[in-house]
Amino acid sequence: MARFPFPATGRIPNFQGAEQAAARAAVLPEWQSARRLKCNPDAPQRALRLRALREGKTVFMAVPRLTDERCFLRLDPARLGTRLAQAATIKGAARFGEPVTPQELGRVDLVVTGSVAVNARGARVGKGGGYSDLEFALARAAGALDARTTVLTTVHALQILKDDIPMTPHDVPVDLVVTPERVIRTQTAFAKPSGIRWRELSADQLEAMPVLRRLQVRRTAERAR
Numbered sequence: 001m002a003r004f005p006f007p008a009t010g011r012i013p014n015f016q017g018a019e020q021a022a023a024r025a026a027v028l029p030e031w032q033s034a035r036r037l038k039c040n041p042d043a044p045q046r047a048l049r050l051r052a053l054r055e056g057k058t059v060f061m062a063v064p065r066l067t068d069e070r071c072f073l074r075l076d077p078a079r080l081g082t083r084l085a086q087a088a089t090i091k092g093a094a095r096f097g098e099p100v101t102p103q104e105l106g107r108v109d110l111v112v113t114g115s116v117a118v119n120a121r122g123a124r125v126g127k128g129g130g131y132s133d134l135e136f137a138l139a140r141a142a143g144a145l146d147a148r149t150t151v152l153t154t155v156h157a158l159q160i161l162k163d164d165i166p167m168t169p170h171d172v173p174v175d176l177v178v179t180p181e182r183v184i185r186t187q188t189a190f191a192k193p194s195g196i197r198w199r200e201l202s203a204d205q206l207e208a209m210p211v212l213r214r215l216q217v218r219r220t221a222e223r224a225r
Helices: 018-025 029-033 043-054 090-096 131-141 203-208 210-224
Strands: 036-039 058-062 072-075 098-100 110-113 117-119 150-154 176-178 183-185
Touching: 018 043, 018 150, 018 176, 029 150, 036 043, 036 131, 043 058, 043 110, 043 150, 072 090, 131 210, 203 210
Parallel strands: 036 058, 036 110, 110 150, 150 176
Antiparallel strands: 058 072, 072 098, 176 183
16 A cells, blocks of 8 residues: 555655545645645645645644754745745755744644554654654644644554553654544544653754754753753
8 A cells, every 4th residue: 555665664654645635635624725744744734735736725844853943844835936846845845945943933734644553542653753742742832822722643444453551651643543433533532742741851862963962052041041
């Protein structure tokens, strides 16, 4: 059920039917009312990014591994002209997107995330690096989103597990699971992260992500006052 890029292991699988799932997501009221989206950069959600841009929505994508202080890329369809299809790709977003800080995100109406596996309770498994969760935490710490912000994922039906999926306080649950065939409203009981969980971050992570280093310095200075 997976398509290029191969292998599917170690990545968000680019599943067959991703475009149909995107079309199903696009008729949901949460999608139609959203004007500003944060979306993952992976291949199976490219159709959603392109649809959003064609509908005049602003799309934010994170810089891979959050390695820049301006760790989000703003894709404004009004400025992209005829380059919407290019901008919806990972390379195109890096080329045409405007780097912004979490504080420059503005209000995010909808979060689109990729998944390796989910269940009907809203639990989710990503690639394991924790970057998607950190992106959410950074945006929340900046006031760009909150506990009521809808989180949507598109997956193949095979990615929906009947088993429990362990969730920790830093994991972001999903509210909407969309496949090519159906929509699951999870009514999840899992709480969304309230911000950055500093104690769980290693020295290596802080060193590799300038935006976290800067926020930590500011946090330490504010506590010292």
